[in-house]
Amino acid sequence: MSSGDTLVEVKDLKVEFDVREGIIKAVDGLSLTVKRGRTLGVIGESGCGKSMTARAILNMVPKPGKITGGEILYYRQVGGNGKPLITDVINITKLDPDGELIRQIRGGEIGMIFQEPMSSLTPVYTAGTHINEAVTLHRLIPIRKVGDQLVETIQAHRKVSKQEAREIAIEMLRKVGIPKPEQRVDAYPHQLSGGQRQRVMIAVALSCEPKMLIADEPTTALDVSIEAQILDLMRELQETVDMAIMFITHNLGVIAEMAEEIVVMYMGKQVEQASAVELFYEPQHPYTRALLQSIPHVGKKSRQRLASIAGMVPDPFHLPPGCVFHPRCSSFMPGKCDVIVPGWKQIGPNHWVRCLLYEEV
Amino acid sequence: MVAEPSPQDNILLDVRGLKKYFPIQRGLLRRTVGYVKAVDDVTFFVREGETLGLVGESGCGKTTAGRTIIRLYEPTAGSALFKTRLLSPDGSPQMVDLLKADKQQLKLLRQEIAMIFQDPINSLNPRMSVSDIIAEPLVIHGRGKGPEVEEIIVNLLERVGLRPEHMRRYPHEFSGGQRQRIGIARALALNPRLVICDEPVSALDVSIQAQTLNLLQDLQADFNLSYIFVAHDLSVVQHVSDRVAVMYVGKIVEMADAEELYINPLHPYTEALMSAVPKPDPLYKSERIVMQGDVADPSNPPPGCYFHPRCRYAVDICSKQTPEFRELRPDHFVACHRAEELQLRGV
Numbered sequence: 176m177s178s179g180d181t182l183v184e185v186k187d188l189k190v191e192f193d194v195r196e197g198i199i200k201a202v203d204g205l206s207l208t209v210k211r212g213r214t215l216g217v218i219g220e221s222g223c224g225k226s227m228t229a230r231a232i233l234n235m236v237p238k239p240g241k242i243t244g245g246e247i248l249y250y251r252q253v254g255g256n257g258k259p260l261i262t263d264v265i266n267i268t269k270l271d272p273d274g275e276l277i278r279q280i281r282g283g284e285i286g287m288i289f290q291e292p293m294s295s296l297t298p299v300y301t302a303g304t305h306i307n308e309a310v311t312l313h314r315l316i317p318i319r320k321v322g323d324q325l326v327e328t329i330q331a332h333r334k335v336s337k338q339e340a341r342e343i344a345i346e347m348l349r350k351v352g353i354p355k356p357e358q359r360v361d362a363y364p365h366q367l368s369g370g371q372r373q374r375v376m377i378a379v380a381l382s383c384e385p386k387m388l389i390a391d392e393p394t395t396a397l398d399v400s401i402e403a404q405i406l407d408l409m410r411e412l413q414e415t416v417d418m419a420i421m422f423i424t425h426n427l428g429v430i431a432e433m434a435e436e437i438v439v440m441y442m443g444k445q446v447e448q449a450s451a452v453e454l455f456y457e458p459q460h461p462y463t464r465a466l467l468q469s470i471p472h473v474g475k476k477s478r479q480r481l482a483s484i485a486g487m488v489p490d491p492f493h494l495p496p497g498c499v500f501h502p503r504c505s506s507f508m509p510g511k512c513d514v515i516v517p518g519w520k521q522i523g524p525n526h527w528v529r530c531l532l533y534e535e536v
Numbered sequence: 537m538v539a540e541p542s543p544q545d546n547i548l549l550d551v552r553g554l555k556k557y558f559p560i561q562r563g564l565l566r567r568t569v570g571y572v573k574a575v576d577d578v579t580f581f582v583r584e585g586e587t588l589g590l591v592g593e594s595g596c597g598k599t600t601a602g603r604t605i606i607r608l609y610e611p612t613a614g615s616a617l618f619k620t621r622l623l624s625p626d627g628s629p630q631m632v633d634l635l636k637a638d639k640q641q642l643k644l645l646r647q648e649i650a651m652i653f654q655d656p657i658n659s660l661n662p663r664m665s666v667s668d669i670i671a672e673p674l675v676i677h678g679r680g681k682g683p684e685v686e687e688i689i690v691n692l693l694e695r696v697g698l699r700p701e702h703m704r705r706y707p708h709e710f711s712g713g714q715r716q717r718i719g720i721a722r723a724l725a726l727n728p729r730l731v732i733c734d735e736p737v738s739a740l741d742v743s744i745q746a747q748t749l750n751l752l753q754d755l756q757a758d759f760n761l762s763y764i765f766v767a768h769d770l771s772v773v774q775h776v777s778d779r780v781a782v783m784y785v786g787k788i789v790e791m792a793d794a795e796e797l798y799i800n801p802l803h804p805y806t807e808a809l810m811s812a813v814p815k816p817d818p819l820y821k822s823e824r825i826v827m828q829g830d831v832a833d834p835s836n837p838p839p840g841c842y843f844h845p846r847c848r849y850a851v852d853i854c855s856k857q858t859p860e861f862r863e864l865r866p867d868h869f870v871a872c873h874r875a876e877e878l879q880l881r882g883v
Contacts, residue, residue: 428814
């Protein structure tokens, strides 16, 4: 991999929440690389830190959370159009979260789509931040026309007149498959169906031609037929605009379809990383294996029981010692796994795992 | 027209022509200007000890169908015959219509039909302790008191994989998967014979989903339970169901043995729905049938077959006549004009 392919590099990222009961390590020493034009998948169960990683990349970890360690390097290419391409390296964690530069990157160069655009309002934000954020961060404001919201985003990041922005908005709505975009541009969010709202969100996210799209559970709230439409649309658009995607989900079917490379997370740590094919066909970490066995496969009928992972996700204030997965692990080695913290070990050309089975201890 | 179950089948529940219309009221006088046909002439049956999966997209009426059978909603039309021994003086089994049962009968019958809800947070009263939650149905139906009830609760908790000391705690002290287990224990308190599971695992994480599905399967074997399993996740439904009914805009479009339905679908909607499920296999070449447009509006459905505007096989007749729900192969029912001639693809 030449460094020219790298778009975003996360190194040893730590995100912590300092709450009354103690400190939650939401992300604990995560490292990953997003390459230009490629799709990186992140899977894990709720609370594993996958969404926090996404927010950290945009330097918008909600309070009382804080990025407490590591760096996020954004390889920003400037120039082009005859001028030589220069790559600026920006450390996103060092930027002022309300500064000019991060606001250009957020929404303009790195776009984001959330799970359900209308219901993803977070109680920890004030109304003011909500509206500010919506303009740069693609939330639909219920009381305003979708077209106006699109136009505003386009104008915030591209030097165009209002009329031109409106035309781009209509074109974007057409691209994402909204019927009669000339009329729909004046619709309010509640007049659209869930699938259409998600399409509008994709239109908003893509209207600035970002270099990278962070999609956090973008289809989880949608029906399968609409989900299929949205996934197809994202892939189509990715081909035409050469955009990297970081696809976050808990759905193994969706990730198999979308991602080229997959990171598996558990309790704030990445436990395995490999190409999609290798991860699904030769999973190495006991957690990945158990996860893959615990889902029913459509088409393969068996009245057998599903292999389930024993126990449940540990309390984040009382993490088990050693490997955090050991109390639920089928390959638990007493005296080792509950004592030694496993390291991040490369076991193949493109395969990493965090497990003592692959370490000599 | 109706799915005629043969007499040797052990039919526990036989639903025919079930309709539930919700009125749309407008204006100062709340005049009814139309109806949302949430469940529109639905016919199916459940055999003893089996699981019938009910799948469909959001708003297709699968939840409403489940709730109307147990009379959480008053039905608009139809019948739902339920086999019970509770109402006959000599304890012999007879078929009783749940939809016509009076209040007293219904109270008796509801001991035999239980429900498990999707959202384990909102379906448990946060001010009640676990033991109060599970004891409530026992108290309402006058089954024992004091130590007797406590013994039943302890047994139930152990059966669903919780510990007896959990009974003094409150719902917020539990994780999502554990709350769902409390809901399951409550449902089983009265030894029901039919359990309506409404999206019981869709709010749970993957690893917890598997535990809960396994638990439901074990309980079914132990207590000879019948399930109506309402869900939108086709792979989960296939895994747990003996037979599956597919709903679209208030109607069942296809019903068959689970394996048969997934391998040899007869309705274009079933085919498209199954092709849309993302397969957990990165090498799988997806040949997805993308359904155009959105699900039809149940207050103003299109004429003829409700699916025809999105159907890639639609011909003239599809927009004019409502297709009949008929048994095309043994135990395989379908409502499509072209079911005989189409060669559809399964998974």
